Amino acid sequence: MKERESVAERLEAAALNGMTMAVWADVQPNKAAVIDPDGATRSFAEVNANANRLVRLMRKAGLKAGDGVALVMSNRHEFLEIQSATLRAGFRITPVNWHLTAEEVAYILNDCEAQALFGEARIATVAPAAAQAPNLRLKIAVGGGLDGFTNYDQALAGLDPSDIDDPVLGNQMLYTSGTTGRPKGVFRPTPVVTPQAMYAMRGYDAHSVQLCAGPAYHAAPLAFDVRAAMGAGATLVFLDKWDSEHTLRTIAERKVTHMHLVPIMFQRLLALPAEVKAKYDVSSVRYIVHGAAPCPPEVKYAMIEWFGPVLSEYYAGSEGGAGFMINSEEWLKKPGSVGKKPELLGSKILDEAGNECPPNVSGTIYHQLPPGGGFTYYKDEKKTQASRVGDYFTMGDMGYFDEDGYLFLTGRSAETIISGGVNIYPQEIDNELIKHEAVADSATVGVPHDEWGEQVKAVILLKPGYEPSSLLADEILAFARDSLPSFKVPRSLDFVTELPRSEAGKIQRGKVRAPYWEGRARQI
Structure with a gap:
């Protein structure tokens, strides 16, 4: 026990100067720190x-x-x-x-x-x-x-x-x-330091194996997979692309205990034939953390039934936030919630007039900044201030607290599209589409998609002299593919005779989007 305490103390001190990996290299030099997609390993040393x-x-x-x-x-x-x-x-x-x-x-x-x-x-x-x-x-x-x-x-x-x-x-x-x-x-300005007690709360021990199935450059896999494995001294297993059966095979063969996934990954795992799922033992898994996109309740119920009550859901952003979290047991009592209002940093729901909303009334979610101001958007003070009300900031999400203080998300800013857990910002797409010689105006929106949650659609106003046709639609989409990364390219295109803009000249995407979501509640 004394030796274990000594290591814990060393790790706490090392976290303050970035030398955590050095401590683990001393404590467990020959243990695999990382396993590449091709199976090659590198030890902590x-x-x-x-x-x-x-x-x-x-x-x-x-x-x-x-x-x-x-x-x-x-x-x-x-x-x-x-x-x-x-x-x-x-x-x-x-x-x-x-x-x-x-x-x-x-x-x-x-x-x-x-x-x-x-x-x-x-x-x-x-x-x-x-x-x-x-x-x-x-x-x-x-x-x-x-x-x-x-x-x-x-x-x-x-x-x-x-x-x-x-x-x-x-x-x-x-x-x-x-x-x-x-x-x-x-x-x-101040780096985030995760206390060692957090890893203990998530069930890490000397035998933990962390799977990174998403891109490590993304905030969530970076935090919950890469940095968590480094801090907890767990072996990090990298996958370089998603393959549902290969993921299950890796979990079984590597005896994976911890991982971060997004709901689209849940859906693809669940879609595997029963005989394929039955081939792989997933009993080693102790902790699955998920977020980045809403998880349909039926999907989460099915995952809990399969893997057990090991799912924890978070709600936050790259900007930070109060850090909502809800485990499986709590979620089963409050299905659909992303967690209870944290005690350390507050959150509140404001209406359009800036008044705080009562329970069960939806509004814009604001998170309290930590002492010292938290974050800024680099070189963009205007954007930084636009997101703030006093010492609170918003990421543009909508939701409400129920009478017990649990947060339920009901929507998000009209601009952002979330497709398969990935944020896509339509203005970037419009900026490219408008360059096509036939395009007078463009409003990219997210439309319902059963698997991805939302799918990117371009809504186009043509210049005089051009007529809508499937040939022209294909040409514009091909143009987009030449200038945009694949995940931002619209999957479909509609032509319209007018696009609504505000008096200030801003495209009113809510009005453009509304017909596609008629009769369906838009998920966030």
Whole structure:
């Protein structure tokens, strides 16, 4: 018991200077820290050694605490090593969605003021994006070679693997898009530190295995899978793409205990034939955390029946928030809720006039900022202030508290589309569609979809001289595919004779969307 307490104390201290991985490397050096999609493993000692080499590499290139580091890569062990390095050297890490276009990646590289870029060689946008980011001091290619980049393994060869003696806690800045089209960095001046007690509450122990089935660059898998495994000393198993049976096989073979999933993954697992589901033992699973999109109650009931009462649901955003959480037992008593109003930081529901709504009356959800102000949108004070009322901020979501203080979500801002748990911002799509020679105006909206929740639809007003036709619709959608990442490309297109705009000139998406949702409650 005394030894266990000593390790816990070391971990608590190490969390404050980013050296948690170093403690685990000392305590369990030969345990697998990460297992790549191809089955290759890296031990805690190996990950920690490369983290130290990376710090020395970046410092040699001139990086200092507070500087930005970007990575554009899929789920692989280098992600964990780079994350561990930035945490201990005071760098600010920005993982970038590798499905974005080269121009979008370049915008983020420049906006986050990245000094170093780690890019996966197989991702075609890495080199073109880097070419548009003149302030990069260091460009490292992962998993192969790229012109103008140094190979990852070669860059680390010969560098000292021993623990650095001057660790400084690093930070992160993730990007969330806004309705004006350009993504914005969510910057918190004070890094978030997860107490070790949190891992104990989630059931982590020396045998825990964490599955990361979603993209590690996304806020939720990064927090609940990557960072949780690092903090708890669990083995992290990476998947690089979703395959329902392969996921079950991995859970059974690796004896996975913890994972973060989104509801579309639940639906796809449940859709497997009964004989396939019966082939795999999932009894090792102790904790499934989910959020990012609403989960239909019947889907959640089925998952609890299959896996047991191991599901915990969260409600928060990249910006933070009060942090709603509800476990399976509590959810079964309040089906559809995302949790009870937290005691530490408050939340409230306001109507359009700014008055607080009584129980069971829906309004806009506002979350209390922590002492010191919480977050800002990087380089966008206007956007930062627009989201706030006093010391509260909103992510544009709608909902109500019931008489017992449980939050139920009823909608969200008219702009954001959530398809399969992914936020899609229609203005970005409109900005591309309007470039087509036949398009006079565009209003992209989310329409109902049984599997994805919502699907992207373009509603188009044509210029005079053009007539609606299926051929023209196909041409406009093909145009979109040339300029947008695949998940943002509309899946369908309708032509209209007018699009409603406000007196201020803003498209009224609610009116555009309404006919598609007639007779259906729009989920958030």
